[in-house]
Structure formats: C-alpha cells, structure tokens
Amino acid sequence: MILFAEMAECGLFAERVRAHPYYRKYPEKCFLFDSADSSFPILPGLYASLTKKQYQANHTRTGFYLYVLENPFIQHRPLKGDEPYLAAFVGSRKNASVRRAIFEIKRADFLLRDTSEITYRIQYHGEPDERACFWADYADSMASAKFSLCPRGVGAGSIRLFESMKMGRACVILADAWHREEEIDWNSFSITVPESEVHRLPEILESNVHRAAEMGEAGRREWEKWFSERVRFHRVIEACLDIQRHSSGTGRPGNGRWLRYFHLRHIADPRNWRYYLRSKKNLYKNNGKIFW
DSSP: OEEEEESSOSOTTOHHHHTSHHHHHOGGGEEEEEOOSSOOOOSSEEETTOBTTTOOTTTEEEOOOOOSSOOTTOOOOOOOSOOSEEEEEEEOGGGOHHHHHHTTOOOTTEEEEEOTTTHHHHHHHSOHHHHHHHHHHHHHHHHTEEEEEEEOOSSSSOHHHHHHHHHTOEEEEEOTTBOOOTTSOGGGTEEEOOGGGGGGHHHHHHTTGGGHHHHHHHHHHHHHHHTSTTTHHHHHHHHHHHHHHHHTTTTOOTTSHHHHHHHHHHHHOGGGHHHHHHHHHHHHHHHSSOOO
C-alpha cells in the first residue's frame, strides 16, 4: 500500500498525486488521505468533506482533518455545569448559508462570533503570538458553552466537529450533505439538526441540556477511539484495507485501467470542467507547472 497524505495541496482532482512516479507505476496500490474542504474523490481513499453522493464502499471513506499546525489549546475540558452559554460557534459566516442562518439567532446564551475578516490571515500569515492568541480565544469560547455548533463550511464537513469531540463537548451537526461513517457512535454525543431547521436550535438544545455533560464525555471517548494521535494512522490504514476488500471482484484491474477510466469519466463531465480548469490554474500558480 502507498498512502499519499495531502493537506489540500494536490488539486481538486488529485493532479499532483496522479503525476507522481509511484502512482504512475503502482496505481492499484495507491490511496489518498485528503483534508481539503473541497475535492473530487477520483482516487480511492479518505476525504474529510466526503458527501453522501460521493461515498462508495469500494472507493471512499470519510476521513478527518489533519494539519501540520493544530490548535494546541483544544484539550480535554470536561463540562463543569457552570458554563455561561448554552451553545457556541466561532467561525466565518460567509462559508455557508447555514452559518448565516445561525447568526440570525439572537439569544444571550448563544455565543456567536464572526471571524470572516481575520481567520485566513491569522491562520496562514499571522505571527506566532497572534495565532496563539486567536487559537486560545477560539478554544475558550468552545469551552464556555454546553453545546458546540458544528455547521458545514466551504466543504460538507467541518474541523470543528473533531475539535469539539477532542475537548469533550456535545456536538450539534448541521451538515445535510456530509457522509458519516457508521462505525462511530454519533448518537451518543451529537445531535443532528437539518440545515433548514436552524431556527429550532434553542428549543432542541434546551430539551437536551440535561444530557450535555454525558454527551461531551461520550464524544471524547469516541475521539480517543477513532481520531486521537495514538490511533489515527492505524484507523486510516484499516479504512484503506476495507476499501481494498470491497474492491475485490468489482472489475478493478491491477494495471490501473479501471482507475484511469474513473479519472477520465469525472474530468470529462461537463459539470466538472470549470472546477478542473480552476484546479489547473491554482496548481500552476502555486507550483509553476502544469500537472496532468
């Protein structure tokens, strides 16, 4: 098995991976772990923002978010019961309509903070002290509420869900298109609310507030089991092996013809052409070369 770990740098259609000598020689052995918010899963592997339509048992699994720099202030903080807020969300309201709907909720016990104008700059261009201050405030805001709101962002998923689990906060998932892996006990620590019912959040959370502490600890246990540093690599490999098992007997030949056909079918789709050209442009801008 050859595993490529790409943090949103390989192109929307995994162009950089497909151009790699290892992939060219051993396409049937290659898998992709991609933390990008948006991508077309034309390579078998794990995708953090996998949608329900993109899921195929013999090709894809939902992954998680992994960055070189992770927020060091997101640590286990069990619910004490004296948290001042019922729910909290700190993030950009511009990334999805469901986020804009959240900001329409006007309640004193909802901590809502729009970071549209500063997040990208601080995350990727901020000084270390500035980034640390932003991260600490983000973590403290999450810790100050009984529920953590986890709406979709640019992609179908959200890193906030995994951060909330790590901290030990009950999660509120607002991501209609996102695909969830069945092995994880989501019901034990999260509440799923349709994006169209954001206005019902106050009543839904008030009716479940007595479960918040229990849910938060259940979320932490599931994070330890599936996404913690000591198990995450093994879980990724297990998922890739499971994809291989489902692929056997499906007509995926060892010489990679099936995979090349799969690539071309996605790229040739007229609905994907503008994304393909945009991906080419961004790759050329960042790398000074065209990947095919």
